[in-house]
Amino acid sequence: MGVDQNKMAGPWITDLERDIVDEMMRNGWDNYDYVKKFESEFSSWHKREFSLLTPCCTHAIHLLLLALGIKEGDEVIVPECTWTGSVAPVVYQRATPVFADIDPENWCLDPISVRERITAKTKAIIVVDLYGNMPKMEELESISLEYGIPLIEDAAEALGSTYKGLRAGKFGVGGVHSFHRTKTMTTGEGGSLLIDDQDLYERAKFLRDHGRSSDIPYFTLEATPKYMPSNFQAALGYAQFQRIDKLVAKKRHFLHRFKENLSDIEDLQMNLENEDVYNGVWATSLVFGKAHKIYKNEAMKRLAEKGIPSRPFFYPLSSLPAYDHYRTGSREINPNSYDISERGITLASHYLLTDKEINLICDGIKSIL
Numbered sequence: 001m002g003v004d005q006n007k008m009a010g011p012w013i014t015d016l017e018r019d020i021v022d023e024m025m026r027n028g029w030d031n032y033d034y035v036k037k038f039e040s041e042f043s044s045w046h047k048r049e050f051s052l053l054t055p056c057c058t059h060a061i062h063l064l065l066l067a068l069g070i071k072e073g074d075e076v077i078v079p080e081c082t083w084t085g086s087v088a089p090v091v092y093q094r095a096t097p098v099f100a101d102i103d104p105e106n107w108c109l110d111p112i113s114v115r116e117r118i119t120a121k122t123k124a125i126i127v128v129d130l131y132g133n134m135p136k137m138e139e140l141e142s143i144s145l146e147y148g149i150p151l152i153e154d155a156a157e158a159l160g161s162t163y164k165g166l167r168a169g170k171f172g173v174g175g176v177h178s179f180h181r182t183k184t185m186t187t188g189e190g191g192s193l194l195i196d197d198q199d200l201y202e203r204a205k206f207l208r209d210h211g212r213s214s215d216i217p218y219f220t221l222e223a224t225p226k227y228m229p230s231n232f233q234a235a236l237g238y239a240q241f242q243r244i245d246k247l248v249a250k251k252r253h254f255l256h257r258f259k260e261n262l263s264d265i266e267d268l269q270m271n272l273e274n275e276d277v278y279n280g281v282w283a284t285s286l287v288f289g290k291a292h293k294i295y296k297n298e299a300m301k302r303l304a305e306k307g308i309p310s311r312p313f314f315y316p317l318s319s320l321p322a323y324d325h326y327r328t329g330s331r332e333i334n335p336n337s338y339d340i341s342e343r344g345i346t347l348a349s350h351y352l353l354t355d356k357e358i359n360l361i362c363d364g365i366k367s368i369l
Contacts, residue, residue, distance in 0.1 A: 001306015003348060003357045008278035009182035009283065012247060014352030017239040024235035034234035039192075041241060045165050046175070047258050050196040050201040052208060053064035053229040053237070057156045057191030059179035063227055064174045064193055065124065067204040070095050074123040079328050080337035082128040085178075086154045087317055090126075098122070099318050099329025104336045106272045108135030114143055114333070115170075124150050129158030129168050130314070131346070132251075132281045133272045137171050144172065152176075156191070159184040160248030160280025167272055168280065174204075179237055182349075184247050184282055185322045187237040190229065191199045192225075193360050217265025251281040251350055257355060258284050258347060263299055265369060267291045283349040285313060292369055296345050299368060308364040 024034055035053055043051035054060045070076060072094035078087045080099040090097045090338030095311030101113040106111035107130045114125060125144060127135055144151035151171065155161070156178035169175035170193075179190030195201040206214075240247065255271055262268055268290025273279045288294050300310045316337045331338040347361060 003309060003353075005307075005309050005359055006349040007072060007078040007353050007357065008311065008348050010350040010352065011181055011186040011240075012243075015245070016242065018237055020239040021232070021235045024231055025320055028235065032231055032234070034231050034238050035229055038234045038238040038241065039236070041185055042192060045241075045244075046169050046194055048170060048175070049196045049198065050194070051253060052193040052195070052201070053187075053234055054191045054208070054227045055086075055153075055229055055233070056189045057090060057176050057180070058085040059225075059227040060191040061086065061126070061152070061154060062225070063204050063208055064152055064176070065089050065093055065095075065194075066207050066224070067070040067200055068124060068173070070123055073121065075119060075121040077109075077114055077117050077125045077315075078124060079126070079130070080318060080334040081107065081314050081341050082130060082315055082317065083156075084317065084320075084322060085156070086126060086128050087323070094106040095123070096121075096328065097317075097323065097326055099316075099323075099326070099334055099337075101334035101336045102130070102340065103135065104340060106133045106135055106277075107340060108129065108133055109140065110336070111136055111139035111143060111205075114140065117328075118147060118149070120142075123150055124152055125224070126152045126154055126170070128154040129161060131271050131283055131285045132158045132161050132168075132170060132279045134158065134161055134163040134277045134279075137166075141171065142326055156183070157282040158280050159282070160244070160251070160277040160278075161266070162280075164276050173197065173200065179233075179240075182283075184251055184280060185237065185244060186329040187229070187240075190233050191239060207244075219344065224231075224353065228352050247351075248280050251283075251349065252279070254349060254358065255279065255281045255284045257358045258286075258362065261359060262365065265366065274288045280343040284348050285344055285346045286365070287313070287344040290343070290367075294368065295342050302368045303364050306364045306367070308361050309348050311346040313341050313346060316341055
């Protein structure tokens with residue numbers, strides 16, 4: 001007996017969400033009330049001054065790059081190992097993504113590698129809180145300050161994570177979150193941009209809605225994207241956010257259950273937690289130690305044969321067709337990214353996953369080792 005393949009990832013929706021969305025559909029088509037409520041509560045929770053809801057997290061990153069004036073010829077340092085949504089907005093601006101290596105302990109951007117990639121063309125640094133892990137934020141912020149290069153925090157996978165008591169999304173000039181259907185909380189699709197600087201916020205807000213005048217109706221000042229959210233999305237997100245503690249607790253339960261069940265197997269690495277990092281655990285990921293001599297493709301194939309779903313650890317972006325023409329990353333330059341990715345898989349994280357199914361997954365992992 002295996003695990004339901006539909007339980008790889010998915011949201012946790014209750015009557016609260018259904019009731020609030022129903023109320024919005026009855027009364028909220030002609031206003032942005034839930035957008036405003038959600039943005040206000042979300043920014044307060046992060047101790048940020050401002051929040052802008054967007055249709056997806058990739059839009060939030062692009063919006064911030066636009067507001068910062070990133071343009072063709074600029075370079076933006078990014079982690080080699082992440083999802084494409086972290087880096088694609090750099091390409092939208094015709095800027096060059098410069099791939100830096102990841103730290104083998106936290107799987108996030110390595111400050112040493114960042115320093116090595118800085119040039120006169122470097123105009124931003126994007127750090128990604130991979131799988132809920134947190135990087136060495138103090139070192140990255142120090143680099144940002146030393147060189148006068150804006151730091152952007154992609155916290156799409158780290159809702160609920162903290163670094164030394166500060167929430168993921170609080171770091172840098174702006175932080176972003178994702179509300180994709182697979183994430184810790186969802187608006188179906190969706191994202192959020194968190195900012196403290198008022199001028200940067202006003203610029204991003206202006207750019208979010210077709211560059212229209214705030215004084216003259218239908219008077220367009222700049223040709224910009226439209227990254228406005230719907231009140232429908234915001235109603236679902238607002239309802240989910242009322243349950244944020246329960247959502248994060250459930251994700252953390254999964255991680256600890258996996259760790260406990262696999263504690264008798266040496267040389268396995270899972271999402272990081274230590275005295276500095278409280279992990280919100282978007283999804284539990286597992287990196288097989290070299291002693292096991294097993295790689296992700298073989299592991300996923302053998303688990304699938306046992307009816308156990310899994311997904312690959314994110315690929316090094318410079319290894320993919322979308323980015324292989326950017327000569328700023330490779331196995332030789334970023335060895336940790338290639339090595340860890342080859343040995344990593346992501347485990348099922350659907351909110352409907354049961355402890356019994358986690359036991360089955362762990363038994364399957366043990367059997368292939």
